Amino acid sequence: MVERVVPIPSARRPTLIDIARECGLSRATVARALSGKGYVDLDRRRLIQETADRLGYRTSTIARALRTQRTSSVGVLIADITNPIFPQIVKGIDEIVSSDGHTIFLSNTDEDPQKQVAIVRSLLDRQVDGIVMVSQTLADETLKLLEHGPPCVFVNRRPYEGVDYVGPDNEQGIELLLTHLRGLGHQRIAYVSGPSHSSTSRERLAHFRVSMAACGLEVDERLVFAGNYYKESGAKAAEAFMAVTPRPTAILAANDFVALGIVGYLHSIGLNTPADISVTGFDDMFDSSLMETEALKVEGLTTVNQPKRHLGRAAGKLLLERLGAPDAPGRKVILPTELRIRHTTGPVRKG
Amino acid sequence: MVERVVPIPSARRPTLIDIARECGLSRATVARALSGKGYVDLDRRRLIQETADRLGYRTSTIARALRTQRTSSVGVLIADITNPIFPQIVKGIDEIVSSDGHTIFLSNTDEDPQKQVAIVRSLLDRQVDGIVMVSQTLADETLKLLEHGPPCVFVNRRPYEGVDYVGPDNEQGIELLLTHLRGLGHQRIAYVSGPSHSSTSRERLAHFRVSMAACGLEVDERLVFAGNYYKESGAKAAEAFMAVTPRPTAILAANDFVALGIVGYLHSIGLNTPADISVTGFDDMFDSSLMETEALKVEGLTTVNQPKRHLGRAAGKLLLERLGAPDAPGRKVILPTELRIRHTTGPVRKG
DNA sequence: CTGAAAGCGCTTACAG
């Protein structure tokens, strides 16, 4: 008996044509039936649906995208997924956009402008329907690319006013902290800012000055340090402040990382918080419910919570709405912060 | 003077045809020049490249994908981006696959089988080139979908032997912990397992028994609790263990969450670690360098570190290699763990 | 209500 090579039925995915043949109809009719758009005889519609199910038909998003020029995908840029701020924001974005059938391309820029440009270019190549930029300072080239790109929503930093933007209420946050410190008797208060290329960082610094004035306090310029959001800049700032006479009794940091750097440095030279000096952060980066626990919790940094999940959700909504109204004016969503009093602030030390 | 409506040059992206026209050549030649495949006259090649740059041409990944059936995208499934274990693994995967031109679709399954199926279906619809499943217990339907899908690499859990798999050395990790506890004089040791649907959880439990025997210790079945990796199960287990006489002097937890639950419960009933009882975790979920700081650090859980970033990298490599060799046999990469002795373990209490 | 046809923007044998 001669062996015969049985042609293995190709495992390729079925297409509209396969269903059309099976049903004795045209591709057009099948497409209309499956998409639910346009008229199709009811019985045929049923037949088509059954056949599609039986063959395991799934419409090719690629082919559809090529035809319709919409991909149902969105790009999200963050600095670093291992920075605990960002996962929460991303989760919020995801909740909203994925419920609308969009899938997320997530990329880390590591604060590197070159990477940012490369990633945006890659997203444009993929024709994402929209982009969310989380805490990104835009490179000039990125800005240029975006001009011809899809809608973009900015979270925490924006290149200029008028774009779709979501951010925490930085002014209110600073006020909460200053009011808290003022209530503890602090008057000589230092500030470590973030980088000036961050709009949020600029807002926080500007409002520090405004709010100090409103409290009737003077800002000693030797007690304002231009940091960069990283721990090391907090340490350097603290070192500089300790050389100023009289020393500050409290230090406001532009974010939690900086605050940790400050506390770390103070500790290294034998000063304690809040006994010797009070320190506050901003962001409440460790507020994930997963990380809470009664016994083993992160030692308490007094800070201001930014509602990360909600910021993400708001950004997702803004983006979806923007997709439906490309020419509407830019919108701004500012979400309130909350004071979290923990263990790095206390009454001013009696000199 | 009559106003004339100047037709606004459409901002649509330039295509091969635009370049071909501009250069007086065919699309085919332009495509070959730009892709670098096939022969093109050197001068023409230059002309084409210049023209492409001038027009800002970028090849449409969608059109290419439709033609070549490769998308240069990969899907990554995790349970929850806000669980600090996963970002590090994702980062490792990203480092490898993005350097190869792949972009990542990242999705949260929230341990929900329905979501898992929906996400995998969506990834298949998008024809991703590959999938990485991180800590996923596969739903039957997912498994079925994957049979006709692209290559898939499994991290931490695998549906069966023989698939591409990357995981920590669970046996070695358990041994490190038991040896450590044994050295502190502990003999009566309890274990809180993870869910039995997790291959990694099963390995840890199985090796707990093996390793206890190897140490010459007996396993009291009343001191083995079937947990589920969540904190609450740690609390319940601890409660149960405290009702057993004699009580255990040490408790091994299948992961850090469970350990936190145990410590929390013990603390709530007035018992302290390690004075009254020793507790260990697994994973070292808080080991991000971003979270380290001298002064404000996570209170110390003794645990075993799994090299998350490296696990991710290994998974990325396995996937890329698999794309180049679809029919090669499945491979397994097991990475060593490291003991992290902190403050929840101590010498057994003299009864 | 249905089908023929064009077209989205590429890639790739194939013939020359």
Place this chain on the structure above:
DNA sequence: CTGAAAGCGCTTACAG
């Protein structure tokens, strides 16, 4: 070395 042509799998006016 180059170009004509087919085809990836859809969607969508358009004519009937």
